[in-house]
Amino acid sequence: MTTGILNGLRVVEVSAFIAAPIGGMTLAQLGAEVIRIDPIGGNIDYRRWPLSPSGSSLYWSSLNRGKRSIAIALDKPEGQEIARALITQPGEDSGILLTNLPASGWMSYKQLSEHRNDLIMLRLTGNHDGSGAVDYTVNCATGFPTATGATTDPVNHVLPAWDIAAGLYLSTGLLAAERARRKDKQGRELTLALSDVALASVGNLGYLADVQVNGTVRQPMGNDLYGALGRDFKTKDGRFVMIVAISNRQWRAIGKATGLTDKFAMIGPMMDVDLNTEGGRFEARGAIFALLEHWCGARSLAEIRSALDGSGVLWGPYQDFGQLLAEDPRCSEANPMFGRIDQPGAGNILAPAGPLGFVGSGRVPPQPAPVLGQDTDRVLSDVLGLSGAAIGKLHDAGTIAGPDKAGTKTN
Structure with a gap:
């Protein structure tokens, strides 16, 4: 197996849903050891659709590939103490917490930093004032849904863009804080608001x-x-098909x-625009599109592909998820990002590794997600040094759980 560039870095993740899990998975795909802590039985995202026939959440497993999973009774003081010990474990490559859950009480930066003063903690909130928000409530306020579609009625898209962007910001912020700690030996609490990610993007794209x-x-x-x-x-x-000229x-x-x-050349003089400028082509797009509509409408997708591939034209076919998997060579093992994994609860499936490629050193191949609680015993043994007898007592007390107790079936 290729060793990732972040090999040796340990991150503890206490999270749910999309943003923080993507941040953690991004780090795992670069070689970091990411230990995800969930309550026994799973967090609120553990059974989210889509599900496999066995009842396993394909959503959860797809967002947690390459991580180690432990299940702890986080509502018990004994469970909180175990989680605290994992988060504040000594060592220059540990002492990092990534979370999008309410960081209060025992999981607050104030209390955790009392056990390790150089702790790095990344905390995702909904809004900058700490109030709640999710991608759907953030996106509706950004202006994008009212600029999408063909009428003034808002149109939502299914891509959780702000969650994804927030996850990448979290991983970037974590690496920045870890680099700074190596220089000054100081801990840091970083906060990121989901709505700020969206608002920054609106501003950065010039709309404000x-x-x-x-x-x-x-x-x-x-779709213009x-x-x-x-x-x-x-x-x-x-x-x-989509055809674009920038x-x-x-x-x-x-x-x-x-x-x-030759037909395009007639449009400029007739409409008194310069088609060698973006603005001119935009103004004359109706006439240009009429010609392209006729050209595309007289040809099959295969014929269009034959004419446009390798021609220098920016184009692509519209595909649903099934067509993407069946027809697009970029979404196959022909692309070095992809490989096959044996995912518990789902079987042998095609899955992506991290999209970053380090030339000459390869990339960490795709890894399956763990079964909930799969690594509980090993992590407590390897990281905290607990004995088998001590771990057994924690099981008996209901403080921790392994994969048998966590399970993968829905009720």
């Missing part, structure tokens, strides 16, 4: 500035590419590949 400078609010325009040339087109066999080179490639160069 557009309102302030131009007094304009972006309006919905269907804002400010440039691009849209979806229906094929002869009922599929859809640069002049890509614009010329469309004309050459489709044989429409």
